[in-house]
Amino acid sequence: xxxxxxxxxxxxxxxxxxxxxxxxxxxxxxxxxxxxxxxxxxxxxxxxxxxxxxxxxxxxxxxxxxxxxxxxxxxxxxxxxxxxxxxxxxxxxxxxxxxxxxxxxxxxxxxxxxxxxxxxxxxxxxxxxxxxxxxxxxxxxxxxxxxxxxxxxxxxxxxxxxxxxxxxxxxxxxxxxxxxxxxxxxxxxxxxxxxxxxxxxxxxxxxxxxxxxxxxxxxxxxxxxxxxxxxxxxxxxxxxxxxxxxxxxxxxxxxxxxxxxxxxxxxxxxxxxxxxxxxxxxxxxxxxxxxxxxxxxxxxxxxxxxxxxxxxxxxxxxxxxxxxxxxxxxxxxxxxxxxxxxxxxxxxxxxxxxxxxxxxxxxxxxxxxxxxxxxxxx
Amino acid sequence: xxxxxxxxxxxxxxxxxxxxxxxxxxxxxxxxxxxxxxxxxxxxxxxxxxxxxxxxxxxxxxxxxxxxxxxxxxxxxxxxxxxxxxxxxxxxxxxxxxxxxxxxxxxxxxxxxxxxxxxxxxxxxxxxxxxxxxxxxxxxxxxxxxxxxxxxxxxxxxxxxxxxxxxxxxxxxxxxxxxxxxxxxxxxxxxxxxxxxxxxxxxxxxxxxxxxxxxxxxxxxxxxxxxxxxxxxxxxxxxxxxxxxxxxxxxxxxxxxxxxxxxxxxxxxxxxxxxxxxxxxxxxxxxxxxxxxxxxxxxxxxxxxxxxxxxxxxxxxxxxxxxxxxxxxxxxxxxxxxxxxxxxxxxxxxxxxxxxxxxxxxxxxxxxxxxxxxxxxx
Numbered sequence: 001x002x003x004x005x006x007x008x009x010x011x012x013x014x015x016x017x018x019x020x021x022x023x024x025x026x027x028x029x030x031x032x033x034x035x036x037x038x039x040x041x042x043x044x045x046x047x048x049x050x051x052x053x054x055x056x057x058x059x060x061x062x063x064x065x066x067x068x069x070x071x072x073x074x075x076x077x078x079x080x081x082x083x084x085x086x087x088x089x090x091x092x093x094x095x096x097x098x099x100x101x102x103x104x105x106x107x108x109x110x111x112x113x114x115x116x117x118x119x120x121x122x123x124x125x126x127x128x129x130x131x132x133x134x135x136x137x138x139x140x141x142x143x144x145x146x147x148x149x150x151x152x153x154x155x156x157x158x159x160x161x162x163x164x165x166x167x168x169x170x171x172x173x174x175x176x177x178x179x180x181x182x183x184x185x186x187x188x189x190x191x192x193x194x195x196x197x198x199x200x201x202x203x204x205x206x207x208x209x210x211x212x213x214x215x216x217x218x219x220x221x222x223x224x225x226x227x228x229x230x231x232x233x234x235x236x237x238x239x240x241x242x243x244x245x246x247x248x249x250x251x252x253x254x255x256x257x258x259x260x261x262x263x264x265x266x267x268x269x270x271x272x273x274x275x276x277x278x279x280x281x282x283x284x285x286x287x288x289x290x291x292x293x294x295x296x297x298x299x300x301x302x303x304x305x306x307x308x309x310x311x312x313x314x315x316x317x318x319x320x321x322x323x324x325x326x327x328x329x330x331x332x333x334x335x336x337x338x339x340x341x342x343x344x345x346x347x348x349x350x351x352x353x354x355x356x357x358x359x360x361x362x363x364x365x366x367x368x369x370x371x372x373x374x375x376x377x378x
Numbered sequence: 379x380x381x382x383x384x385x386x387x388x389x390x391x392x393x394x395x396x397x398x399x400x401x402x403x404x405x406x407x408x409x410x411x412x413x414x415x416x417x418x419x420x421x422x423x424x425x426x427x428x429x430x431x432x433x434x435x436x437x438x439x440x441x442x443x444x445x446x447x448x449x450x451x452x453x454x455x456x457x458x459x460x461x462x463x464x465x466x467x468x469x470x471x472x473x474x475x476x477x478x479x480x481x482x483x484x485x486x487x488x489x490x491x492x493x494x495x496x497x498x499x500x501x502x503x504x505x506x507x508x509x510x511x512x513x514x515x516x517x518x519x520x521x522x523x524x525x526x527x528x529x530x531x532x533x534x535x536x537x538x539x540x541x542x543x544x545x546x547x548x549x550x551x552x553x554x555x556x557x558x559x560x561x562x563x564x565x566x567x568x569x570x571x572x573x574x575x576x577x578x579x580x581x582x583x584x585x586x587x588x589x590x591x592x593x594x595x596x597x598x599x600x601x602x603x604x605x606x607x608x609x610x611x612x613x614x615x616x617x618x619x620x621x622x623x624x625x626x627x628x629x630x631x632x633x634x635x636x637x638x639x640x641x642x643x644x645x646x647x648x649x650x651x652x653x654x655x656x657x658x659x660x661x662x663x664x665x666x667x668x669x670x671x672x673x674x675x676x677x678x679x680x681x682x683x684x685x686x687x688x689x690x691x692x693x694x695x696x697x698x699x700x701x702x703x704x705x706x707x708x709x710x711x712x713x714x715x716x717x718x719x720x721x722x723x724x725x726x727x728x729x730x731x732x733x734x735x736x737x738x739x740x741x742x743x744x745x746x747x748x749x750x751x752x753x754x755x756x
Contacts, residue, residue: 041682041685042678042681042682042685043680043681043682043684043685043686043687043688043689044677044678044680044681044682044687044689045681070674072674072678073673073674073677073689073702073707074707075689075705075706075707076705076706077706107672107674108672108673108674108675108677108678109673109674109677109701109702109707110707111707208660208661210659210660210661210675210678210679210682211678211682212678213674213677213678213681281588282586282588282660282743282747282751283586283588283751286747286748286750286751286752287751287752289748289752290751290752290753291752292752292753294485294486295487296422296448296450296451296485296486296487296591297486297588299422299451299486299487299591300420300422300450300486300588300589300590300591301588302421302422303420303421303422303423303591304419304420304421304422304588304589306421307419307420307421308421309421309422310421311421311422311451311453323487324451324487327453327454328453328454328455329451329452329453329487329488329489365660365748366748367745367748367749369660369664369748370664370667370743370744370745370747370748371745372664373660373661373664373665373668374664374665374667374668374670375668375670
């Protein structure tokens with residue numbers, strides 16, 4: 001796999017992570033390119049997120065990414081660190097610092113050792129290659145593998161690289177995705193394509209219901225190939241969905257992958273919110289971990305999220321086994337238990353008579369998750 | 379400890395729980411008495427909750443309580459089971475079934491073996507005593523001890539009995555509290571006294587952020603002693619607060635008790651909601667379990683709940699150690715770690731310049747919690 005033409009990336013070890021792992025990533029484009037972005041809405045958004053939001057609407061040449069430190073809740077020093085990192089990248093690339101985006105992931109509240117970024121950017125620049133793999137390695141934290149996806153969009157291609165979803169691991173607190181296309185989007189269509197894609201992909205996964213201070217998704221378009229807006233939009237959605245699913249499947253401590261399908265809601269947004277309420281239930285997630293078909297916890301999570309739901313209009317099925325139908329418990333718990341005794345299953349919830357539907361991807365709550373997140377250092 | 383005069387209770391084993399433990403409780407008053415109640419707002423509220431809500435405003439003589447089965451999401455059969463239980467109690471007490479309240483706690487979605495209640499109510503009636511202890515034992519699930527509290531209200535007393543908070547244990551899904559006073563409340567003051575008390579007590583605790591289908595708080599007033607409304611209200615609040623704190627301290631799997639104090643919010647309600655957002659964070663709770671002063675997870679939870687917060691107006695302290703002050707990380711992590719290395723500590727969060735404040739009682743997330751809730755049968 002390679003990036004679209006005109007884009008290269010690198011991943012090097014800058015000593016931000018303790019173990020000498022790759023922790024500094026760099027993406028560089030040949031020319032200034034149009035970009036779109038979606039970011040965490042957390043009020044505690046990190047300094048790099050605030051910097052990138054300020055760059056929306058202007059062309060970019062590079063993205064500097066570090067793992068091992070979130071540069072979040074780091075005050076004035078954190079803002080300065082972003083400026084120093086973008087200054088250093090601009091020198092290497094030969095562009096303005098305002099043409100450099102930046103993203104960070106790692107523990108919150110620790111000063112970013114930005115001098116390690118400054119002193120290693122020349123090495124990163126010298127290491128640029130068309131293969132996204134070294135970059136993909138440099139941004140992961142406790143992901144067990146890199147996440148790279150490609151989709152065609154007419155004559156153009158869309159390539160996306162991402163790291164783990166939600167707050168998966170000790171002090172690791174972010175999902176990051178970097179998507180590049182050589183499509184030439186029609187005016188005003190790039191940001192909507194990304195926003196729509198994120199809404200049905202990264203916004204529909206939940207590992208622990210914790211929203212990071214650093215979540216960022218970038219979409220760069222080099223503009224080589226004219227593409228029908230719908231075709232580009234579909235390809236971007238495909239890439240986002242595949243990356244999102246890879247994240248949940250690789251969730252730290254997760255042993256089961258659960259597709260929560262909610263139908264019959266007032267609209268798709270309400271359906272997604274209900275699915276996420278189930279995905280956030282510690283009790284349901286613990287039951288999934290143990291293979292216990294405790295569907296009462298599903299109804300309890302749904303009914304707590306939307307107090308206007310009516311049990312008589314609701315149906316729940318675990319795999320193919322319907323366990324609750326229009327207000328009445330039915331079916332076989334043994335059948336449901338068997339349906340859960342696999343690596344992956346679907347939980348389907350009919351919540352009413354509306355036309356809203358959504359699929360939310362989720363995982364179980366394991367003792368490993370607790371141990372991993374209890375033991376970190378800040 | 380005894381109930382106020384004119385009130386007796388019993389706890390017997392009816393075979394609803396598998397182990398032969400006490401599982402059927404009965405409270406009986408000499409005369410019909412005024413009562414107030416607060417109930418879960420879950421749309422999946424259990425049949426006994428719906429029954430009790432229908433009795434609001436009319437006097438009562440008895441409350442039948444079972445543990446070992448929630449009688450929730452049990453459809454038409456569950457409604458019938460409530461009717462049969464109240465009919466059976468009415469026969470024993472010599473009153474109308476509409477003068478009988480009912481509460482259940484246990485697994486959701488399993489038909490209630492109501493015939494075991496019917497066949498054991500005579501024994502329960504014969505066992506009535508002034509000591510609330512057998513009743514208190516009959517309503518607990520995996521609570522490690524009974525919870526009985528008493529407060530004076532002028533010439534009257536207020537006695538409360540409760541069982542475990544939130545969804546603490548395998549398939550156990552409820553907090554129940556039964557409070558009795560011999561005060562004679564002024565007209566229209568009993569329900570407000572309870573509602574106000576619940577808002578600053580049971581509404582300000584969180585074990586796992588899961589709202590049960592069965593949560594119920596009852597306040598009965600036998601009307602023997604005239605009491606100033608404020609005095610009664612304060613005594614009821616004291617009893618509710620003490621019971622609530624006992625619940626969190628006895629949270630299943632919990633090893634640390636954390637007082638989350640939020641100040642500077644726009645109002646007390648907003649402060650409580652922010653405190654509960656922190657209490658609900660799986661990541662912060664896991665960090666508490668490990669004694670890791672990961673205050674970034676606190677800011678992330680606050681900022682995710684209220685996106686209008688401004689870091690520069692926020693301060694976080696763990697015990698006496700301020701770790702974040704008006705936008706800047708400060709203080710000693712070792713000091714914070716030491717402050718957490720105890721059974722109980724305070725997390726204080728200044729979130730702005732408002733006058734709203736609230737204390738939320740919470741606990742950690744442990745591997746025991748996951749194991750206990752993974753292993754149950756539905």
